[in-house]
Amino acid sequence: MRFERVAKRYAVGEQGPDAPAAVDELTLDVRAHEVLVLVGPSGCGKSTTLRMVNRLVEPTAGRVLLEGEDVSTVDPVELRRRIGYVIQNVGLFPHRTVAQNVATVPRLLAWDKARTRTRVNELLELVGLAPDRYAKRYPHELSGGERQRVGVARALATDPPVLLMDEPFGAVDPVGRRRLQDEFQRIQRELGTTVMLVTHDIDEAVRMADRVAVLSTGAHLEQLAPPLEIVANPATPAVADLVGRGRTARLLSLGRLERADVTAPPPANQDGGTAGVRLGDELAEVLDALTRDSAQALPVRDGDAVIGSVDAEGVLRALRRLGVVEEPATRP
Template sequence: MTQTETPSEALIRFDGVGMTYADGTVAVGHLDLDVAPHELLTLVGPSGSGKSTLLRMVNRLVEPTSGRVLLEGEDVARMDAARLRRGIGYVIQDVGLFPHRTVAQNVATVPGLLGWDRRRTRERVEELLTLVRLDPAVHGPRYPQELSGGQRQRVGVARALATHPKVMLMDEPFGAVDPEGRRSLQAEFRRIHDELGTTVLLVTHDIDEAVMLGDRVAVLSQGGRLEQLAPPAVLLSRPANAFVEGFIGDARAVKLLALTELVRADVEVSSPAGAGPAAEPARRAAGTPGAPTVRLGDTLSSAFSALATAEDGAVTVMDDGGSAVGTLTPDGLHAALRRAVGTGAR
C-alpha cells in the first residue's frame, strides 16, 4: 500500500475499520483513511472492494465490526443516528426522490424535518435549484417523473445540500445517466464543490470519473484493501503496484493529458523583436480567421486537439489577456507530457 501524506486534521477518519459478515466474508479488512476538510475524495475499485460499505459506515447505515469512524473527532457510533444523518448529504445512483412530491418539496425535505420556517426554506430551495442550474420557477413545481435523468440527479444534489452539510456522501451518483449527461453532471458537480467547499466522499467504479473529480483518489481491491491513495496525476503517472496499474488500464497517458495544464515552459517563445521561426506560426494564425489557438491553463488534451487540426503543425498560445505568447509544437506537447509523468503535477 502506498499513500501520499495524509491530512493532519481529518474531518472523517476511518480508524482501523473492518466489516466481516456472519458467513465470514470480509467486506473491509483493517483500513485507515483520513478525509481532509473541504476535500473531494473518490473511492474507486472493482465490485466487492468495500467502497459502498465504507461510505455507509459514515452515516451508520452499516456498522463496522471493528475499528471506529470518526466525524470531527467524534465516534459516529456514539451519535444519535437520526441527527447524524440529517447533518450529512447523501446522494445515490437512483436519486430516491419522492415521486408524489414536487421538486421544490423534495429539496425542502430535511429543512422541513428541522423545523425551518417557510420563507427560509423557500429561499434556500430557490438558491439551490439555481446553483444546480435548474430554473426554480420552471422546475420547482414539477414532479420527478417530468424530469430527465440528469435533471433528477441535479435535484438529488440540491436536496443533499439543503441544510449546508459539512459532509456529502455520494454512491455512484451519476451511474444511471447517459454518457453525455454524465460528463455534464461531473463538470457541474466539480464546479459546485469548488464553489462551496463541502467535504465529499464519492464512490465510483469508473477510474475516469475518479480522476476527473477527486482531489485525491483511493484505489481499493477485494476486501477493502487500500492499494494506493494519491492525487489523480500522481496516481496516473506512478501507479503503486500491478493491481493499480491494471485497474487504471492502458490509457494512462491519455488520462494525464486531460488532467495536465499547459504552462509557459511548454511554449516556444519568440524573441522580443518578434523575429525567428517560433514567431511565424503566431503571425500567420493571428491573421487567419478560424486558425486553432490554445490558452495557457488549457488541458493538454485540448492542446492535442488543436495541434491535430493545425495545418502547419503548430498552434498559437494565448495568455488570459488574449495576447499571443508563443507557439506550441508536437515536441512541446511531448515535453509537457513527460513533465506530467515525471512530476505527477496536476
C-alpha cells in the first residue's frame, strides 16, 4: 500500500473547507508482508487513515494505492471483498453460526459449498477453534476472545493481500489479549499477509509490529521505524512522551542476548545440561532466569554448545548497547 500526500478534511460549522485536517498530506508506504502499526493519541487520524484504504472514508486529496492501483478507481464493494477488515467489536452476524459468519465473503463471491466448507474448516483450525466444536455455535455462545478469532478468520476467508485491523484486541481482557496477539503473530508469519493495524497502546504496537508509525494530530508522521528504534531512540518529544516511563521494560522485551553480552568461561559446576539461556533470547527472559534461579551467572548456549555465561552485568551491558542506560562515569 502507498499513501501519496493523502488528506482528509471535514467541514465543521462555519469553518467549512478550512477546518483542521483529520489527515494532513500523509505520505507513507506499507511494505509487502509486513505488519505496520499506526499508534498515537486519540483523534490523531490513525483510524481515518486506515479506513481510506477500503474507502469507508474517502480522501479529500491525494491518492491511496493498493498493489499499484488507485483505490478511488475501483468499485468500493469489489475493493472491500479484496481487503480483510477486523474491528474491535468484531461485528459478527448474531443470527448466523460461526461457520456461516466465516463463509460470508466466499458466499458473496459464489464459491460452491464444498470449497466454502473446506476453507471455513481450514480457517477455524488456523485460529485455534476446532471446527467440530465451534462451527455450529452462535456468537452469543462464545467468549470475547473466541469471537475475535472468528472475526480474524472471516477477514482471511478469501486470502486477501491486505488485512486492516482497527483496535482488534481492545475489547478483550489483558490475558486473552496477550494470547490473541501471540496467535495472530503466528498466523501472520504463516500466511505472510500484509497488515496495517491501528492501536493506541504503545506496548501492543512494539510487540506486534515490524515497523511502527507514530502519528500526532492530523496524522503527522512523527517517526517510522522498527520497534526497537522507536523505544531506544525516540525521534521527537511526542514519540518520547508516548513511549513514556516504561522504556527500560519494553527494551528488555525487545532486546536480544548477543555475543557481546556473554562472558567466558561458563559458570563453575555447570554440566552443559538444560539449565541456562540461549543466544538470541529476550533480555527479559534472561533477567527472569537469573532471578528465578537466584544465580550469579547462567550458561549461554548457541545451539548445543555452551559458549560462555551471562550475569546481571551482561544484561546491563546489553541495555547500554541499546542506549537506554548510560555508561558509568569515569573517575578522574
